[in-house]
Amino acid sequence: MNDVFSRISADIDSLKINAYTNGLMELLDSEAMSPEQLEAVALVFAHLRNQKEETIRNTLLKMSRLPLKEPKTFDSFDFSLVQGKQIEALRNLPSLTAVNAGRNLAFIGPQGVGKTHLAMAYGRECCIHGLKTYFLKAPELNQRLTDAVKYGRESSTINALVKPSCLIIDEIGRCVFNKESTRMFFDMVDRRYNKEGPNTMIFTSNMSPNKWGEFFGEDSSLLCALDRIFDDATVFMMKGNSYRGKRLETIAIETGRPKPGVTRKD
Template structure:
């Protein structure tokens, strides 16, 4: 049987994984005993798996997640106020399918950004498009786009993302342009896409956001509160005490 022409045709059709599997089976003496239907099934499975992996790689690259976090590495034993049952429900990504929102609030160092990236990673694995942005950077990008006359294109691009992660929402007051941009982003995603916001500021104190944007966001949002001291700070303090020295300011400093 001529192998190379078949392999070349498979590659010409963009079926590289199928071509590689065909060569692998042809060089495996045990594969000669397999029924033709099993050969075909294995070829198709390998091609589908390869394509799924390539799509996942593209989604993760486009997401630009800040941290390489995964839900499998979440440590529920750490005392940081994480509601296990609630988080496991979020891991199903049903809230994204229903175009709902998620707000993670808590003190600095409780792992809000890490959890957001872990959920973003899971969303990519479940086939959703994701984009991670720190809040200050997003507003800077919007301001630059406005000055360059491409604001509408940027907001349209944000609208097409299934899950937009807005990390490190701060207490700083917004300018008039920022309030308008935020309202438009939230309004565009109403019943069409999901927002995940992390913040040190309780939702009740989001006075800098327009009331209309708050109403649209909170109406379809789950609030995940982490009302404990920084677990990284606690770990640093425990480590310092174990070493027989008092913790210094640098030692106990945490980050979100």
């Protein structure tokens, strides 16, 4: 009996209607409900809780800018093709220890080895566990920061980038940030560095971090940003052949003038 009341109480807490807990429990007790009736009540609250959590998950996924039609997941990543002494660190990514510990992640390596897939899969897992996630490519971030300076929206732009528990910046090295954008990049990193609660930034790049200076316009701001990004981080240096093209089908055909006496039909 106490187990049923505990489950109902936990669901009420999740639904954020705690103000009604005492009154509901008194009602259930006064009605002298049978175990079967209490289980039915518990089933209703469990259903409402599940519906709320599913709605939150779907909303977070829609707002994350992660692909929904063909989502990148850990289940669809072929871990069997990955080798190395520290492979377990990669396999443990779904546990979300990084975001809960406030550690940043970086996936560095050549094109096609799965960097973006893993970053997106991590962000999707965060959404499923109720953590706000936001994905954008480095050129998109650069444009957003440039526009913020141009239209005087620096504060609101940085605030929006600080809010997500998981911020994914894909393809560092695809564009060059000017001085103003680099300074804003540092401000964003600094704010996130001091943020409480679940918090991680995820970066992907073809370039190792010691070469990122080529793509940012002010050395002092970048060095301060990198110091905060990698102060507590896990960097996966990925090597190997590209996954892309593994479903490529090549068909050999030949065209030319028809032989004499042969009528060509299209």
